[in-house]
Amino acid sequence: MSTPAHALLSAARAQAATDPVWQEEYRRWRPPVERAIAWLVAKGNRRIPYRGVIANNIWLHHRAAALNLRRLINLGLTRTSNTWRLIPANA
Known part of the structure; x- marks a missing residue:
């Protein structure tokens, strides 16, 4: 079963696998994003602490x-x- 979202996702995956510009951008931005997520969930903050969206x-x-x-x-x-x-610090 192919939906428009599936086709879009397949095209994005194909681009990610073959496009060197995309791969360069991914290599550049992945480490800082992963680090920010790690800081966000550190010290027991992996789960939301309250009930309710607000x-x-x-x-x-x-x-x-x-x-x-x-x-x-x-x-x-x-x-x-x-x-x-x-x-x-070095100034």
Whole structure:
């Protein structure tokens, strides 16, 4: 049984298998995406903690914001007087 979605998926798989530009982009972006997903689900966060879409959506956005803030702090985010600045560690 062939549906339009199946045909589209088959075409995308064929392109992924043969197109060197697609493969280069995939190799470039896969590691950072996998790393971000690993950070997101680390420390017992593989399952959603609440019942209901709204509560879990809020939790997910807070988790992502916390991870982004932690990453910025590790990259050198500091508060100077009344502003925030990103000062690289090697500067």
